[in-house]
Amino acid sequence: MSQGTIDQLLAGITSVSWQSVVMIVVGCGLLYLAIARGYEPLLLVPIAAGCILANLPLSPMVGPGGLLTILYEAGIENELFPLLIFIGIGAMTDFGPLLENPRMILLGAAGQFGIFGVMLLALLLGFTRPEAASIGVIGAIDGPTSIYVSAQLAPHLLGPITVAAYSYMALVPLIMPPVMRFLTTREERRIRMVYGGRQVSKLTRIVFPIAVTVLVGVLVPFATPLVGSLMLGNLMRESKVVERLTNASANEIANTVTLFLGLAIGSTMVGTTFLAPSTLAILALGILAFALDSAAGIMFAKVINAFSHGTFNPLIGAAGISAFPMAARVVQKMAQEEDFENFPLMHAMGANAAGQVASTVAGGVLLALLAAG
């Protein structure tokens, strides 16, 4: 056997680099979090698999004709997958609690503060404008929005940004409570919120997605794909005449796309680019963006509380982010710890649904800012 043949047979072993070994360990770590700890398993299992498969030496799954590359080009590069996911989210989301209490939209807007705060910070740290905007969008706490924005602005950071966005979504119950406790007094947490159960008419529920799409589309054209997809799904849900399409969007399509999206994102986690100091900076800035979101939401809710004579529980402000419905549940849980007769859940759900809409708008605003610059 010639030396060339031996080299070829052993090519897999000789091509192992320390970066690929580290990334395979990272992939296994994500698998552990997903399987043993139950952190967003639907997303982290495909992402981890994509990461491991892409980092195997000479992996034929990446590169021309490779499965992972095909998926990446089919759905990430052209933004298709996050938008399909948004149709599914729209089909799953009940905007009723928001429609019952429209002032919650203010909290949804306040909950996006972290995006812009961290974007400025990232600029100061020396990231370029598109990179800074992509890092800031982690503060949307919304996987598809983060992917949508960073795939356009800074595709080379897609891996760490997506991992940060999804990890922090999973960590909502750990990251939010300290911020909430730090910024509110016990008395504020004990403010009881009564839920009257105002009925929202079917007409309102149908007009809402159409009106939001048109309004946002005119104001922030860059947000049209995100808001339009989200509201298309919601329109199908609320119209109640296309249940097969609604169910397909919320289940089969969303599940299929989640698998494809996860694998494709995982394949961007290649050791040579992922193992850079910028990844650590992105993870740190992402968690800061999240904390700032919660803080801004709480502070704004305090303003509402001041205007409503102390009848508005500031904890609800923390739910004005996109992580639906986990953020609202965290609010309910903390309010109950203080006073077991307090049930602000439906109010928090309203703020949370508002956060869902607001984060897509914020994503569009970021793209518009960068396009203008």
Place this chain on the structure above:
Amino acid sequence: MRRYTVDVDGTPFTIDVIETAADRFQVTVGDQVFEATLHTDQDLPGADIEPGMAGPDENHASPQAPAAIPAGSPASRPSPAVPALPPRTTAGTPGVHGGAGDVLAAPMPGVILEVLVRPGAVLRRGDPVLVLEAMKMRNTIRAPRAAVVVSVEVEAGQPVGPGDPLVRLGAPAG
């Protein structure tokens, strides 16, 4: 509970005040229920309090209860306009309503997952009574005060709306 029967400009009102916590009161005016929170409690100079009210004093000796309603609370200034308000003002609050038996009401829409008590059960404040699933979240509904379960109005698997009666409570034995 204390019951006050008052006349405001010739219009009679029956006001029931239940102390649900040291600083929280459930105030029933006619068929409307209000939540009142006590912030301060003081006797103002020159405000003569004439305890000339006639009404059943349900063996409750705390005389501060009437003054406990803060001035901003709707119940403290009952006017003829009050009965015109929609009656569901606080119907969603879990709590004890006066009238035909005290009711623990659903705080929000959802589905009853578990009923943890039976009629006759003796409850202390904070004892779990039911589990209500709302927005895919399990919520434990607890007893707002010491009481005996008179009847259970719902069963596991039943959907409920805000304000629906869940459990009727009676005065604790002894």
